[in-house]
Amino acid sequence: MSVTRHNAAHSQAMSFTAQAAVKTRNPVLQKALQKAKPLFSGKRAKAIAALPDDGLEFEQLRDACAGIRDRVLGDLDVWLEIFEENARARGAEVLWARDGAEICDLVIDVARRHGVRKATKSKSMLSEEAHLNAALAAAGIEPVETDLGEYIIQLAGEAPSHIIAPAVHKTLAEVEALFAENHGRPQQPRTSDDIPALTREARGVLRQHFLSADMGISGANFLIAETGTAALVTNEGNGRMVTTLPRVHVVVTGIEKVVPTLEDFATLMRLLPRSATGQTISNYVSLLTGTRADDESEGPTKTVFILVDNGRADVVGSHYREILRCIRCGACMNHCPVYFSLGGHAYGWVYPGPMGSVLTPLYTGIENALDLPHASTGCRQCSNVCPVRIPLPELMHGLRQEQQRRGLRPWGERFGLRAWAWIAGRPRLYRALTRIAARYLNWLADGQGRIRIFGFAPGWTAARDLPVAGGRTFFEQYAARKRD
Amino acid sequence: MSARDEILGRVRAGLAKGDAGSRRAAALARLQAHPPGPRPTLAGDLVARFRDKAQSLASTVEQVDDYAAVPARVAAYLAGLGLPAQAVTALDVAGLDWAAAGLAWRSGVAVDADPVGISGCFCAIAETGTLMLLSGASTPASVSLLPETHIALVPAARIVATMEDAFALLRAERGALPRAVNFVSGPSRTGDIEQTIVLGAHGPCRVHLIVIGENA
Secondary structure, eight states, rough: OHHHHHHHHHHOOOHHHHHHHHHTOOHHOOOOOOHHHHHHHHHHHHHHHHGGGGOOOHHHHHHHHEEEEHHHHHHHHHHHHHHHHHHHHHHHHHEEEEHHHHHHHHHHHHHHHTTTTTTEEEEOOOHHHHHHHHHHHHHTTEEEOOOOHHHHHHTTEEEEEESOTTTTTTTTHHHHHHHHHTOOOOOOOOOOOGHHHHHHHHHHHHHHHHHHOOOOOOOOOOTTTTEEEEEEEEEESHHHHHHHHEEHHHHEEGGGGGGHHHHHHHHHHHHHHHHHHSSSSEEEEEESHHHHHHOSSOOEEEEEEEEEOSTOOOOOOOOTTTGGOOOOOOOHHTTOOHHHHHOSSGGGGOOOOOHHHHHHHHHOGGGGGGSSOOOOSSSOOOHHHHHTTOOOHHHHHHHHHHHHHOOOSOHHHHHHHHHHHHTTSSHHHHHHHHHHHHHHHHHHHTSSEEEEETTOOOOGGSSSOOEOTOOHHHHHHHHHHHHH | OOOHHHHHHHHHHHOOOOOOOHHHHHHHHHHHHOOOOOOOOOOOOOHHHHHHHHHHHTTTEESSSGGGGHHHHHHHHHTTOOOOSSEEOOOGGGGGGGGGTTOEEEEEEEEEEOOOOEEEEEEEETTEEEEEOOOOOTTOOGGGGGEEEEEEEEEEGGEEEHHHHHHHHHHHHHHSOSSSEEEOSOOOOEEETTTTOOEEESSEEEEEEEETTTTT
């Protein structure tokens, strides 16, 4: 399938295990991650705990939010058509893209039709899926990322490492070096007291881009079917800038982002900012509908929606459909021990953390992201915090089962599991073999109660010891206790 | 086959539901009813709640009895912070006697050089301490966006409890959405450098709210 091939060509998800080894040994990255970790989870916990003060219950809101998303996804064709009709009725153009290459073609075509030379961008993960910046630059159109985090990583020539905090892996010293180099000034020693000054410096540079851009490109947090509206949630105000100042506004967003009504949007907004940053509301929430009115002297005169499949349509009817509920809050990665050990880049494609470990195999091909569904400790924190109740551990488990069914796991693993299943189906044989194994392990442990290096599978004991249970199986111990 | 037809076809094939007609009718009925989800019960009066929430989001709030008192309070606020007495105002608040308070002002769309923007609001939301601003010829969005200081006039009678109430007011008074509905909750902020919160990322660095009305 072409969608999968296009995405797989841009994915490094197959090198997850190798990248994991590199990332855990990178002290600068580890410092940045350890600093961010308690902030994310602490702020969210406080915001969720305060809900009952206003007579709201988290579980009740989660049910409502999951219900809204399921209602749309269960009739997605109908809701997309209603959105399209209402957006067109307000003068917006609605285009459709099968994959990232088509996104690039459509955006470049709109830009050429309107004589666009510079495009300011509010954060859009879809543009990362499409590698839109590179395509724009190749077509002679200057793309400028304006979310501060996205701007930093654009200067660094990197991809975002988190869906709401794209530069979470960057330290202050790295930001200072990037700004000095790109803003044409000498590098200075910096402390955290200088962060406001650096922010101000970026504000000055980006303000000039806002004022001179011909086109604004944004994503959409939601598409509201009732009104044909794009909803945009930001804290910095860059979303407002790119949708107010340029002549042309292009919204690039996934087909799964539709919600029915303004009331549904209001419900989702009670959990999105709380789950993402622990805010009760983000500083700027904008509902953008159609184009500039005849008597207005600002706002885009041309508004284009690009509704993108890029793998989504095939998930609608699959066993993994619940992942399409995702509202991109980032709570799953903010609570994931694997994410905070590695950062986002190790995941190899656009989306990191638990949601990425499900989305990347689905959008780039299960055979092209074999490690990601295994990037789990089984702690279930991701599904405990998910505001739309996505059963992330179960979806990852489903992907692991599918790898087995399709023969995508290594020979040794497949044989081992098959052999274990055969033995486990024969209780007498199983008990006899486990008795032997327990005694053998005890002998290997040499009375220490633990094995430091396990010769058959050294990976298991590379960073920990394998405890052994005194030479007797569970069945033997259970039987002995029953006798007592 | 067009991309649109192919994508919708794949969605339909995945859903395997058939009878798009009755599903569409059900969807349209949902839009007609637009039922709300769980909403908060706010303790205390809405003005106090709005003020407290806005302050917790780093806005400053003061209260006056009527519109006539506003220009002098704006001038005092700007002088108190050593800010220039120079503002661009939205056209719907241009009728106040700004000149008498010593303000150099003009009304209309804001430009980069404007240090202060003064706007009204369509309504305000007590639950989150939020302004609801509608774009329009007399209410340009740039006034609350480009200047470093944004001052908003909030009639106490226009403070509603929730975003749902604000939408109900919009449906009743306007029918359709304007090009842009902007919900503004305090100054622009970012945490993108080492998760340190800084105010004034791209939009205003400070937001001052003047609540107007006898129960203010």
